[in-house]
Amino acid sequence: MHLYKLNTNIKIKDNFIIENFINPDFIYIPYYANIKLDNIFINTKINNYKSSISGKIIDIKKGIFNEKYQNVFVIANDFKEKENKKEPKTKVNIDNIKKVLKENNEIKLLNRFTNLDKLDNIVISAINDEINVFNNVYLLKENTRDLLDLIDDLRINTKCKNNYLVIKNDESYIIDECLNLFGTYPLITLTLVEDLYLLGKKEFLLDKLNINGNTLYLTIEELDTINRYLKGLDTTTKLITISDNKTCKVIRAKKYTLISDLIKYAYKDLKYNHIIINGLMTGYEITDSNNYILDDEIKSIHLLQKIPKQNNECINCGLCLKVCPKKVDMINSKNLDKCIDCGLCSFMCPNLVNLRAKIKDDKNE
Amino acid sequence: MNRIYINSKITIDKYILRYIYGLIPLIMYGIYKNGILLYNLNLINFLEIFKILYLLIISLIIYTIYCLIFKKKIKLNLEVLNILIIPLFMPPSVNILIYTITLFIGLILNHYLSKVLKYNNTTFMILFILLFLIIFKNYNYLNLAEATKSYSFSFLDLLFGRNTAGIASSSIIIGLLLIIYFSIFTIYKKEITLSSIISFILLIGLLNNFNIVNILNGNAILSLILIAPDMLSTPIKRNKKIIYGIIIGLLSAIFTQYIDIYCGSIISILLISIIYNLIRKIDKLK
Numbered sequence: 001m002h003l004y005k006l007n008t009n010i011k012i013k014d015n016f017i018i019e020n021f022i023n024p025d026f027i028y029i030p031y032y033a034n035i036k037l038d039n040i041f042i043n044t045k046i047n048n049y050k051s052s053i054s055g056k057i058i059d060i061k062k063g064i065f066n067e068k069y070q071n072v073f074v075i076a077n078d079f080k081e082k083e084n085k086k087e088p089k090t091k092v093n094i095d096n097i098k099k100v101l102k103e104n105n106e107i108k109l110l111n112r113f114t115n116l117d118k119l120d121n122i123v124i125s126a127i128n129d130e131i132n133v134f135n136n137v138y139l140l141k142e143n144t145r146d147l148l149d150l151i152d153d154l155r156i157n158t159k160c161k162n163n164y165l166v167i168k169n170d171e172s173y174i175i176d177e178c179l180n181l182f183g184t185y186p187l188i189t190l191t192l193v194e195d196l197y198l199l200g201k202k203e204f205l206l207d208k209l210n211i212n213g214n215t216l217y218l219t220i221e222e223l224d225t226i227n228r229y230l231k232g233l234d235t236t237t238k239l240i241t242i243s244d245n246k247t248c249k250v251i252r253a254k255k256y257t258l259i260s261d262l263i264k265y266a267y268k269d270l271k272y273n274h275i276i277i278n279g280l281m282t283g284y285e286i287t288d289s290n291n292y293i294l295d296d297e298i299k300s301i302h303l304l305q306k307i308p309k310q311n312n313e314c315i316n317c318g319l320c321l322k323v324c325p326k327k328v329d330m331i332n333s334k335n336l337d338k339c340i341d342c343g344l345c346s347f348m349c350p351n352l353v354n355l356r357a358k359i360k361d362d363k364n365e
Numbered sequence: 366m367n368r369i370y371i372n373s374k375i376t377i378d379k380y381i382l383r384y385i386y387g388l389i390p391l392i393m394y395g396i397y398k399n400g401i402l403l404y405n406l407n408l409i410n411f412l413e414i415f416k417i418l419y420l421l422i423i424s425l426i427i428y429t430i431y432c433l434i435f436k437k438k439i440k441l442n443l444e445v446l447n448i449l450i451i452p453l454f455m456p457p458s459v460n461i462l463i464y465t466i467t468l469f470i471g472l473i474l475n476h477y478l479s480k481v482l483k484y485n486n487t488t489f490m491i492l493f494i495l496l497f498l499i500i501f502k503n504y505n506y507l508n509l510a511e512a513t514k515s516y517s518f519s520f521l522d523l524l525f526g527r528n529t530a531g532i533a534s535s536s537i538i539i540g541l542l543l544i545i546y547f548s549i550f551t552i553y554k555k556e557i558t559l560s561s562i563i564s565f566i567l568l569i570g571l572l573n574n575f576n577i578v579n580i581l582n583g584n585a586i587l588s589l590i591l592i593a594p595d596m597l598s599t600p601i602k603r604n605k606k607i608i609y610g611i612i613i614g615l616l617s618a619i620f621t622q623y624i625d626i627y628c629g630s631i632i633s634i635l636l637i638s639i640i641y642n643l644i645r646k647i648d649k650l651k
Contacts, residue, residue, distance in 0.1 A: 006371075006373075007373060007374050007375075008371055008372075008373070008374065131371060274370070276370050280369060280370040280371040281369050281370075281371065282369075283370065284367075285370070302370065304370060307370045308369075308370065308371065308372045310368065315377060315443060315596050315597060316596055316597050316598075316599070316601055317552040317554075317596050317601070318552075318554075318600075318601030318602070319551055319552050321601060321602065322551070331601065341367075343369040346368065346369045346372075347369055347371065347372060347373055348373050349372075349373075350373070350375055350376050350377040350379075350380055350552055351376075351377045352372055352376065354367075354368050354369075356367050356368060356369060357367045357368055360367050
């Protein structure tokens, strides 16, 4: 399987400082049932969502949560960060991991821990596929020792012999950090891979590294989530990458804040016309940032002055077929079921044809 | 909406620009062979040295007029590339007036015909112009020096392009270097070029006891490099591209041998592109 490096005109130099946006005036949580709560503490459960601030419900308004318009509670921050009870620290073992994941409704993550008998490999990936998204490496840099400890604990608990931490080979700052600590973890292998698109996906990474057998695959973001649950650390914030065409900021932000508030904080004076959520390759544009709420699925925000023009005229160059990792024939509409919607065909198309949309339309037909 | 918000650096206009850069050495050699050398022999005047440049400029002007008539946007696209390739294959003695008029008519005719069926537009227009050159008795690939003297060329002479061919389509060595240069671009269909050249050389060699003069035919080889891998009218899958190239190469050898040494390969490219696209059309209708 041949993978490609995404050559683009955008080159961002990251300064490697995580900024904090942890004191928003308001947060917004979906409204399903009329709840009467006078005082809301941090981590108070409101309709399955834990409040990320302490304060009071002051209003109900329309907002966009998980890409859907719905009614949301407006919670005003009292800036006291009051907490009902501190989550206790839990000992690291597989049962406890399953327990905390179940308690916190992390079903997807929980499923990864279902078949751990005779585990052959543990692969932890610090790769972000999307262009100019750095959440995984920043998280690793922020908590290198804790995360390496957790990988080592996983190794001991599962008795797994092959343990890999995978990082892109051009991210020297985090490689240095890991190398300084790796002496303490001799049974974890630091694996460096080329900066190729799609290596952030399990299937392609394992294929590239030629890893076979029963494998526990986790991203650094997932590992960090487990770490926070186990150690009772703050889970009310999340890392998000915000970038324009020239610069990039990784921000630790309170969950359920408004996207517009976050952008105002990150790029106060920036003029932009388009807001792209979750990456330039597979993301989507939002128009109503004043009502869009930072949910768990949002990982990055790109602010663009203009977006590339699109064309409908195929020039029959065949580059889309050549680059498709799944060998989908989007021109003759064959093998469309195999499409993983990675956007590589559209990216590579020299005549700027929106093949991603074409595949979707053909599938629907 | 399902779309992407970033594109690769290599867009079609950049590709075409780089392709045009690749044509510059051929044009320079054309100016040297059919301009400077003839001027030194006092066969032409100073202004005639740059005949290929005039043809290129005329082509661009005609294309601009065509775009204005059909209300098309004037931009770097595959049509511009085709228009710039046409003059390279013209006979050195081409009459500029006939060229201008026939190119204009050819473009309009091509505009309507290509709506009915896809085919190699460049070859159609070259053959259309050559047809009128034959009618007006202006079809002669010998330049003034070649018409008055007979030459005996060595292998290197033929390779470097001193033999008879189009105004800027005689240098095989530049053509071979262009294959390497074009192969850097991922969208150049090099499989068609390579398979057609190999099959052409093998068959023309077999038909002529591997006589080097027949094998190193500038017009034929450069048309396989510059015209045969046309983007719009050729297959996109690797195996199909190779088969397509082989058929073109074999037919080029036959047409070059039995129909016309200078435009045999151009006829074969047009013919195969028509047949291929007809099959495709019938296949789609099914």
